[in-house]
Amino acid sequence: MTLDAVLARIDTDLPASLDRLMQLxxxxxxxxxxxxxxxxxxxxxxxxxxxxxxxxxASARTTPGHPMVVGHGGTGxxxxxxxxxxxxxxxxxxxxxxxxxxxxxxxxxxxxxxIRARGAADDxxxxxxxxxxxxxxxxxxxxxxxxxxxFLEGEEESGSPSxxxxxxxxxxxxxxxxxxxxxxxxxxxKTPAITTMLRGLVGEEMTIHAANKDLHSGSYGGAxxxxxxxxxxxxxxxxxxxxxxxxxxxxxxxxxxxxxxxAQWQSLSFDHAQFLGDVGLSIPQGEQDRTPLEMLWSRxxxxxxxxxxxxxxxxxxxxxxxxxxxxxxxxxxxxxDPAAISANFRTWVEAQLPGDCxxxxxxxxxxxxxxxxxxxxxxxxxxxxxTDEWQVPAAYIGCGGSIPIAGYFKTYLGMDAMLIGFGRxxxxxxxxxxxxxxxxxxxxxxxxxxxxxxxx
Amino acid sequence: MTLDAVLARIDTDLPASLDRLMQLxxxxxxxxxxxxxxxxxxxxxxxxxxxxxxxxxASARTTPGHPMVVGHGGTGxxxxxxxxxxxxxxxxxxxxxxxxxxxxxxxxxxxxxxIRARGAADDxxxxxxxxxxxxxxxxxxxxxxxxxxxFLEGEEESGSPSxxxxxxxxxxxxxxxxxxxxxxxxxxxKTPAITTMLRGLVGEEMTIHAANKDLHSGSYGGAxxxxxxxxxxxxxxxxxxxxxxxxxxxxxxxxxxxxxxxAQWQSLSFDHAQFLGDVGLSIPQGEQDRTPLEMLWSRxxxxxxxxxxxxxxxxxxxxxxxxxxxxxxxxxxxxxDPAAISANFRTWVEAQLPGDCxxxxxxxxxxxxxxxxxxxxxxxxxxxxxTDEWQVPAAYIGCGGSIPIAGYFKTYLGMDAMLIGFGRxxxxxxxxxxxxxxxxxxxxxxxxxxxxxxxx
Numbered sequence: 001m002t003l004d005a006v007l008a009r010i011d012t013d014l015p016a017s018l019d020r021l022m023q024l025x026x027x028x029x030x031x032x033x034x035x036x037x038x039x040x041x042x043x044x045x046x047x048x049x050x051x052x053x054x055x056x057x058a059s060a061r062t063t064p065g066h067p068m069v070v071g072h073g074g075t076g077x078x079x080x081x082x083x084x085x086x087x088x089x090x091x092x093x094x095x096x097x098x099x100x101x102x103x104x105x106x107x108x109x110x111x112x113x114x115i116r117a118r119g120a121a122d123d124x125x126x127x128x129x130x131x132x133x134x135x136x137x138x139x140x141x142x143x144x145x146x147x148x149x150x151f152l153e154g155e156e157e158s159g160s161p162s163x164x165x166x167x168x169x170x171x172x173x174x175x176x177x178x179x180x181x182x183x184x185x186x187x188x189x190k191t192p193a194i195t196t197m198l199r200g201l202v203g204e205e206m207t208i209h210a211a212n213k214d215l216h217s218g219s220y221g222g223a224x225x226x227x228x229x230x231x232x233x234x235x236x237x238x239x240x241x242x243x244x245x246x247x248x249x250x251x252x253x254x255x256x257x258x259x260x261x262x263a264q265w266q267s268l269s270f271d272h273a274q275f276l277g278d279v280g281l282s283i284p285q286g287e288q289d290r291t292p293l294e295m296l297w298s299r300x301x302x303x304x305x306x307x308x309x310x311x312x313x314x315x316x317x318x319x320x321x322x323x324x325x326x327x328x329x330x331x332x333x334x335x336x337d338p339a340a341i342s343a344n345f346r347t348w349v350e351a352q353l354p355g356d357c358x359x360x361x362x363x364x365x366x367x368x369x370x371x372x373x374x375x376x377x378x379x380x381x382x383x384x385x386x387t388d389e390w391q392v393p394a395a396y397i398g399c400g401g402s403i404p405i406a407g408y409f410k411t412y413l414g415m416d417a418m419l420i421g422f423g424r425x426x427x428x429x430x431x432x433x434x435x436x437x438x439x440x441x442x443x444x445x446x447x448x449x450x451x452x453x454x455x456x
Numbered sequence: 457m458t459l460d461a462v463l464a465r466i467d468t469d470l471p472a473s474l475d476r477l478m479q480l481x482x483x484x485x486x487x488x489x490x491x492x493x494x495x496x497x498x499x500x501x502x503x504x505x506x507x508x509x510x511x512x513x514a515s516a517r518t519t520p521g522h523p524m525v526v527g528h529g530g531t532g533x534x535x536x537x538x539x540x541x542x543x544x545x546x547x548x549x550x551x552x553x554x555x556x557x558x559x560x561x562x563x564x565x566x567x568x569x570x571i572r573a574r575g576a577a578d579d580x581x582x583x584x585x586x587x588x589x590x591x592x593x594x595x596x597x598x599x600x601x602x603x604x605x606x607f608l609e610g611e612e613e614s615g616s617p618s619x620x621x622x623x624x625x626x627x628x629x630x631x632x633x634x635x636x637x638x639x640x641x642x643x644x645x646k647t648p649a650i651t652t653m654l655r656g657l658v659g660e661e662m663t664i665h666a667a668n669k670d671l672h673s674g675s676y677g678g679a680x681x682x683x684x685x686x687x688x689x690x691x692x693x694x695x696x697x698x699x700x701x702x703x704x705x706x707x708x709x710x711x712x713x714x715x716x717x718x719a720q721w722q723s724l725s726f727d728h729a730q731f732l733g734d735v736g737l738s739i740p741q742g743e744q745d746r747t748p749l750e751m752l753w754s755r756x757x758x759x760x761x762x763x764x765x766x767x768x769x770x771x772x773x774x775x776x777x778x779x780x781x782x783x784x785x786x787x788x789x790x791x792x793d794p795a796a797i798s799a800n801f802r803t804w805v806e807a808q809l810p811g812d813c814x815x816x817x818x819x820x821x822x823x824x825x826x827x828x829x830x831x832x833x834x835x836x837x838x839x840x841x842x843t844d845e846w847q848v849p850a851a852y853i854g855c856g857g858s859i860p861i862a863g864y865f866k867t868y869l870g871m872d873a874m875l876i877g878f879g880r881x882x883x884x885x886x887x888x889x890x891x892x893x894x895x896x897x898x899x900x901x902x903x904x905x906x907x908x909x910x911x912x
Contacts, residue, residue, distance in 0.1 A: 032771025212736030218857025236692025280668030310762035315488025316820035401674025
């Protein structure tokens, strides 16, 4: 019962595992904000040291952006690569946090104990489940659970600009039999899952320019172009009354769900009332001819993620601003082409600009949707390991988010990727008061020990 | 030739007049921002001291907001009240200013010398034209030019919440034969004007609430309500393709221009290409069946003055925010009822809210449009004085802005008000790099000396 010794070690070492995670969570590695560049490097260095302590030959590799952490260790017939990311989302609005996002704390909640901090779930807590499984294995056996490559990115929350060049430049070093990715969630609180369908992402930032300076709405209002109104009018047209996206050719390449997957999803008995109810909502707002699970997993979206212009302080200022801005993102599915989506959106916006206005664009990365093939027998092996740990049959599921790395492993390194994660819907990733359940962290470590025992 | 002595004194004292104005401009009396409350009091105190130095019995009078400055002085048959305001607009976006907005400087420009500072034109420079005229008069005669009451407000740029209660509580003290208001502009660079038509103003701030916290657009996008989209959709509907405002009953009470006024305005040969060209625009964007001068002076508007929600920093954040906000203002004309406009707007917005969303309102003041009667012979007397100074016939004009005080003098004190000001269209009031032309300041002082000589 060798695995039992590893699992027992995981159980007894849990307090120390949490201490290590808290150390990593204290580093404010916000990749999108240049002010935190040094912190991203600090997080990378921390992980290099931790990997070295496990016997990995590890280093932080410089890129034009934040470092990649790469470590190699162990021996075995099967070569597994593990991917995670050490960077985190920004923390604003800071005033909605109950405590400093980078001062992690274990808290008791009605639903159990949680680790509260930015990055607790996305993705520091998740990536540490794998390293802690390796640590327990090493403590019991004196060696790593197989031939492993660890590959940790620091730009996942800011469009991964260095990722593809790095994979291309280091393809021989990174290629393995399969990639394991820990950045996804359980299906529900009790049901483990392997995610096989991911949405792609296109991020666009637009600035509408009108007058060459801010104007007084008393002097100019009624005659001068108002870029906020122009922006609102255009973005307000982006969806119609039925929730359909109106950008021409937007749905090109959107594929319908195979009947088998649709049937499996129906069997999951997804409770959208509960899902929305947990965040104070009740009505699915997307395409009205689709089920809520399709809206979330297999249908594309167009969302405004940020908007700003004019006077936004206390009181009132009767200004017609010179500019107005928005950040818009699209979640893609099936064969939607990110470059075409970007081009069609820009053309559609520009066609609606009134005279006197112009638009300036900034791209914030794009990636196609990903659909994993489950033909690789590793999927069924891993599914059984997850089922053993959670005592509930593990599910193959879709995911509304975008984890482009999964597709990149296939495209650039010819490897299958398997997405196993332990997040919960209420983890508030990307939001104030992000948390990761202790149960998820603990069972996550144990799950990886089981998966590694079967795969290696 | 007594007036000539006063005018000569104004000319020789101009450098000292400018020094005094610069002192006042250095006080950052931004009334809408609570952080500058002490500065508003400092500006009021500075004016009280200046009025005392001219022989006025002056004091700063406390209100629930910023102080009112009231001074009485001089003797004569006719009692004139002068109104101005010492508060200024916020200065953001600060990065678009070429220098510190509260470090005034005399600058040479291709169009002449200017005083560059927040408040230079609106309204510190303008109000000081009157005080400097009094000062020159006193220097020559040893007394003020008639029986004068000076009434200076510190909340004009933030909705004047204390104004009506103060006028009501001090009606006997403030009532005079006519009110002179210096907060408007010339018709064009060379043509002085008396403004007889002012637009009213309704200011509304709205917050759309959706989920009870910020959400990740990957996890929730497509199913959860996005308050930014809701806001954009509603505000985008506020005007139609012809520039008409779509809020029900919005045009109730809008009166057509009398033929005589329309004819006079046509004779002014307003050059809208030049007016818009000066700020980098070319196309009048308002109601397409109206002339540009009507859009600016006699037609109502609906403008978005500020909008914000979601992530607005560097980079990208795939967030669905819990809230989105906008500040909206309406310029009113004729008999439009501010309370009805506010109520109809709110009802119209609320009717468009999707399920799961709510709206929170904050009122930012409202005032009806004002139309001055020019039956009072003081108007023709003043017009002649202005014509004498500028050597161009002075015009009766409209003004797109809102100066509710003019109507309040009539409503609460039974006095006519006469709006005489020396601002130019390119003064950039409410915008970065506000300025006031030295010529306007100088001729403004001389104009008041001439008006006071004729009126008192």
